[in-house]
Amino acid sequence: MKLLRAILVRLMTMSVTLIGAAVVVFFVIRVVPGNPIAMMLPPGATEDDIARLTALYGLDKSIIEQFWIWLSGVVQGDFGTSISLRQPVMPLVLGRLPATLELAIFALVIAVVIGGALALTGVRHRETRTETAVDVANGVGLSIPDFLWALILIVLFGVLMPVFHISGRISPSLDLPFVTQFYVFESVARLRFDLWWDLLKHMFMPALALAIPLAAIISQLLKQSLKETMHLDYVTLARTKGYGENHVILSEALPNAVLPTLTLIGVQFTFLIGGTVIIERLFSYEGLGNMAIDAVINRDLPLIQGIVIVFALLFTLINLAVDMMYALLNPRLRHA
Amino acid sequence: MSAFLTVNNLSAALHGYEQRVLRSVSFSIDTGEVLGLVGESGAGKSMIGKAILGILPTAIEIVEGEILLGGQDLQKMKPADRRRLIGATAALIPQDPLTALNPSRRIEPQITNRLVDILGWTKADARLRAMELLNEVHIDNPERVMASYPHELSGGMRQRVLIASAFAANPKLVIADEPTTALDVTVQKQILRLIRDLQARHSTAMVFVTHDLGVVSKVCQRLSVLYGGKIVENSSIPDFFAGPKHAYSRALLAATPKYTDPDASLLPVDEAVIEAVAAEVLESDKEWRHGG
Numbered sequence: 001m002k003l004l005r006a007i008l009v010r011l012m013t014m015s016v017t018l019i020g021a022a023v024v025v026f027f028v029i030r031v032v033p034g035n036p037i038a039m040m041l042p043p044g045a046t047e048d049d050i051a052r053l054t055a056l057y058g059l060d061k062s063i064i065e066q067f068w069i070w071l072s073g074v075v076q077g078d079f080g081t082s083i084s085l086r087q088p089v090m091p092l093v094l095g096r097l098p099a100t101l102e103l104a105i106f107a108l109v110i111a112v113v114i115g116g117a118l119a120l121t122g123v124r125h126r127e128t129r130t131e132t133a134v135d136v137a138n139g140v141g142l143s144i145p146d147f148l149w150a151l152i153l154i155v156l157f158g159v160l161m162p163v164f165h166i167s168g169r170i171s172p173s174l175d176l177p178f179v180t181q182f183y184v185f186e187s188v189a190r191l192r193f194d195l196w197w198d199l200l201k202h203m204f205m206p207a208l209a210l211a212i213p214l215a216a217i218i219s220q221l222l223k224q225s226l227k228e229t230m231h232l233d234y235v236t237l238a239r240t241k242g243y244g245e246n247h248v249i250l251s252e253a254l255p256n257a258v259l260p261t262l263t264l265i266g267v268q269f270t271f272l273i274g275g276t277v278i279i280e281r282l283f284s285y286e287g288l289g290n291m292a293i294d295a296v297i298n299r300d301l302p303l304i305q306g307i308v309i310v311f312a313l314l315f316t317l318i319n320l321a322v323d324m325m326y327a328l329l330n331p332r333l334r335h336a
Numbered sequence: 337m338s339a340f341l342t343v344n345n346l347s348a349a350l351h352g353y354e355q356r357v358l359r360s361v362s363f364s365i366d367t368g369e370v371l372g373l374v375g376e377s378g379a380g381k382s383m384i385g386k387a388i389l390g391i392l393p394t395a396i397e398i399v400e401g402e403i404l405l406g407g408q409d410l411q412k413m414k415p416a417d418r419r420r421l422i423g424a425t426a427a428l429i430p431q432d433p434l435t436a437l438n439p440s441r442r443i444e445p446q447i448t449n450r451l452v453d454i455l456g457w458t459k460a461d462a463r464l465r466a467m468e469l470l471n472e473v474h475i476d477n478p479e480r481v482m483a484s485y486p487h488e489l490s491g492g493m494r495q496r497v498l499i500a501s502a503f504a505a506n507p508k509l510v511i512a513d514e515p516t517t518a519l520d521v522t523v524q525k526q527i528l529r530l531i532r533d534l535q536a537r538h539s540t541a542m543v544f545v546t547h548d549l550g551v552v553s554k555v556c557q558r559l560s561v562l563y564g565g566k567i568v569e570n571s572s573i574p575d576f577f578a579g580p581k582h583a584y585s586r587a588l589l590a591a592t593p594k595y596t597d598p599d600a601s602l603l604p605v606d607e608a609v610i611e612a613v614a615a616e617v618l619e620s621d622k623e624w625r626h627g628g
Contacts, residue, residue, distance in 0.1 A: 127394065233436040237498075240389045242423020242454040244416065255440045331440055331485040 014316045021312035022074070022305070026067050029304055036083045036299035057083060070305065079309070080302035084295070089306035093288065097310060098181035099169055100280070100287035103210070104273050106184070106203055110211035111272075112265070115218025122219070123226040123249055134219065141216025146275045150209035150282045157205060165202045167284040174198060206283040210275050214268050221264055225257040259330055266322030270315045339364035339404075340541045341388070341509050346401035347624070348387060348565075357396060358383055359566040359620055367508065368539035370532075372552035372573075374588070375562035381545045382431075383565065385511040388543070390422055406508060423454045427502035429512040429531065433494035433519070437486035444482035447501045455505055469500035473530055492523040496530065503534050510535065511543045516551070528555060549592040553577060561585045564617035584613040 037053050054060050058069060073080060079089035122134035144152070158166035170176070170183060174195060178186050184203070187196040229235060230253050238252045277289035284290070288307060295303040327333045341364060348358040358380050365371050373381040386392045388403055390410070403410045406425055410418050430436040437446055447469065448462035457465070463482075470478035473496040486494060495515065502510055512531060516524040532555050535542050544555050552559050552573070559576055561569040561584065569582040580586045587605040 233430055233432060234438040236391050237428060237430055237436050238438075238449075239391050239419070240422060240426070240428045241450040242420045244419060247453075252438055256438070329440070332487050 010320060014320070017316050018309065018312055022071070022309055023067075025305055025308040026070065027063065029299075029301055030063055030066075034299045036301055039298050040083065070302075074309070079306040082295075082300055082303040084298035084300040084303070089302050092291070092303065093306045093310050095181055096286065096288040096291050099183070099285065100273070100276050100289060102182060102184045103203055103207055103280070103285065103287060104269070104276055107207040107210035107214070107272055108265075108269055110207055111214035111218060114211065114215035116222065118215070118219035119222035119226060120249065120254075122223045123230065123253075124245065126227060126230075131223075134223065138216045138220045138223075141212045142220070144213070146209050146213055147278045147282060149212050150206065150279055153205045153209055154282075163201075164204045165198075166205065167202075169199065169202055169286050170195070171198050171202075202283075202285070206276075206279045206285055209282075210272050210279055214265075214272055217268055218261060218265060222257065222261045225260050226253050229253040229257040255329070259326065262326055262329065263322060266318055269318055273311065273314060273318075338366070340367045340406060341365045341543075342402075342404040343384070343388070344402045344404070346384075346387060346398065346403065348383065348392065348396050348398050351395050351397055354625070356399070356621065356624070357565050358387065359564065359617060360401070360624060361565070361567055362401075363560055363567065363570065365509070365541045365543065367541050368536075369558070370535060370542040370544055370556045372556035372559035373543060373545045373562060374547065374549060374552055374559055376547060376588075379562040380565035381547075381562050382513050384562075385428070385513050385543055385545055388509075389426060389428055389511060390418060391428075420454060423450060424505060425507055426509040426511065427505070427507040429495075429499055429502045429510060429515045431514040431517055433491050433498055436498055437494055439486055441485075442482065443484050443486065443489070443497055446486075447482070447497065447504055450501075450505055465504060466500070469504055470497070472503075472534065473497075473500045475500075491519055492527065495519060495523075495527050499527070499530060499534065503538065503540075506538060507540060509541045509543070511545070513545045514547070517546075531555070549589060561588065563613045566617045566620055568613060568616070582613075583609050 037050055037057070037059065040053065041049060051060070058066060061069070070080060077090065079093070081087065082089050082092055085092060118134050118137060122131045125131055154166050157164045165171070176183075176195070177190065177192070180186050184196065184199050187193070187199060226249065230249070232253075235248055235252050238248050243252075276287060277292055279285070280287045280289035281293050288310070292304070292307045294300075295307060343361055343363050346358055346361045347356050349356045361380075361384060363371060373384060375381045383392070383396075387398060388405070388410075392398070398411065402412075405421060408421060410421070413421065437443070444463065444466060447466040448457075448459070451457040451462040451465060452459055466482060467478045470481060475481050475493070475496055481489065481493070481497065489497065499515075515531060516527050519527060528551060531542075534540070544552070546552060556573055558570070558572050560567045561571075561580075561582065563584055569576075569580060569585045571580065571585075576585070577589070580589055584605075587603070587609045590603040591605055593602060
């Protein structure tokens with residue numbers, strides 16, 4: 001009963017968030033200068049042509065009226081038609097979403113592995129030069145933004161040592177047997193490791209660029225909370241039982257120290273997804289972020305709205321997942 | 337009977353500092369015997385227990401002396417061997433039961449982990465042993481307690497669990513570091529009796545660290561009074577309460593409330609006595625520096 005209530009409350013706050021995002025994006029993109037119709041017509045179009053096209057897309061109506069039409073469509077699952085691509089918005093967005101999700105998840109995995117390893121190394125060798133080296137690495141990782149890392153990586157692994165692909169999601173020459181857009185998962189499911197490897201070689205650099213700043217944040221916070229935990233009585237008690245340093249860190253300290261880091265990863269993961277917009281552009285990766293930039297350039301209002309709503313939904317779902325994981329890992333919250 | 341634990345001339349100091357935090361401490365404990373370490377806050381009584389168990393803070397190092405545990409010199413052993421020897425033969429009853437249990441693990445593994453991981457018991461045997469121990473510390477429904485998380489238990493219950501955990505591997509030496517300080521008074525007495533009973537039944541050698549002379553008289557056979565990391569008096573319990581030899585011990589005893597005469601006024605420790613004992617401790621540092 002309590003659980004049911006918690007879920008209901010959660011769903012309510014999620015829908016409020018989504019409606020808020022919808023309102024803001026709808027009005028903001030209509031207030032900023034730029035006209036989608038002007039982008040579509042050739043030079044020398046008559047006033048008549050402009051008026052006809054404007055009416056066709058419903059842009060001659062008042063903003064409130066437009067919002068009402070759009071919102072009543074949305075609740076029925078119709079997000080309108082893209083002005084620049086002349087296709088329904090939702091299939092377009094859902095077609096690109098898997099590529100972005102795969103990239104973001106891969107980046108998250110890299111960030112957790114690198115960040116976790118750095119934090120554990122730093123704590124295992126605390127108060128030595130190794131810890132200083134970890135601190136320096138964290139500082140460098142944090143002070144350079146993801147898009148700059150992207151350029152550095154392109155120079156390193158695309159130009160000087162060309163081992164990874166610098167553009168696209170998969171080599172265009174390959175025949176694709178895929179029925180879903182989740183290429184990485186599907187290639188593994190079909191045991192097509194040749195395709196999987198090609199996908200990974202494309203994904204590696206954008207994912208790493210997104211992952212480095214997050215890895216630094218994870219490393220910094222996890223190391224700090226591990227170090228604090230290492231002084232606690234139960235850790236000391238475990239030492240008197242005969243356990244060595246590695247066991248004490250991994251079994252006694254880590255499960256407790258990881259909790260604040262988990263919350264942070266949730267928040268930072270949403271920033272990482274925001275970062276995919278620029279990174280996908282830099283690597284010509286055919287994901288949602290790349291589509292978002294095209295949509296903005298073309299003033300494709302329905303498409304922008306659709307993309308923002310999907311991003312907003314994604315963020316609320318991530319927050320929900322983090323809260324659930326937190327409750328699962330922290331016994332003190334399990335019965336609350 | 338030979339001493340199970342011998343501490344010889346043990347000195348410890350903060351890394352890079354000349355002033356010592358433990359000053360040539362020597363004592364020994366036989367099997368089945370309880371030694372009280374008494375002193376005010378900062379006298380170094382807990383520090384001695386930590387030094388024996390190898391859990392001194394990293395900033396503090398042992399600069400001199402030896403610790404013999406069952407005849408083996410701990411300082412001369414490899415760290416991994418030393419850890420295993422301590423884990424197998426010694427145990428700690430910590431001061432604060434609220435922070436000494438890992439909040440994210442159930443009680444059962446916190447009692448059995450030493451048996452399984454360090455001593456190689458099977459999980460089933462260790463579980464039986466844990467049940468038996470929880471019975472010994474008068475916990476009525478051991479199964480439920482073993483499946484609980486620490487936050488679901490009261491302070492007194494947690495201290496019982498920690499005592500059970502300390503006695504799990506039949507240790508030859510138990511270090512009780514102010515085990516009742518963090519508990520409320522009604523529970524203190526039960527826990528004290530429990531520790532004494534278990535110690536007597538298993539004839540464990542025990543170091544009992546406390547600032548409470550009343551507790552010492554009930555639990556210990558001998559006591560050492562510490563000031564500034566130096567033992568100023570070694571005495572048997574009857575001798576000590578009949579008349580302490582050192583002026584500081586006398587002042588300490590005079591400052592302790594007596595159950596026999598609760599209305600008697602308590603005397604704060606005299607400034608002059610403190611100055612004298614502090615000077616004595618510093619004097620020993622000079623001798624130590626000349627000797628070393």
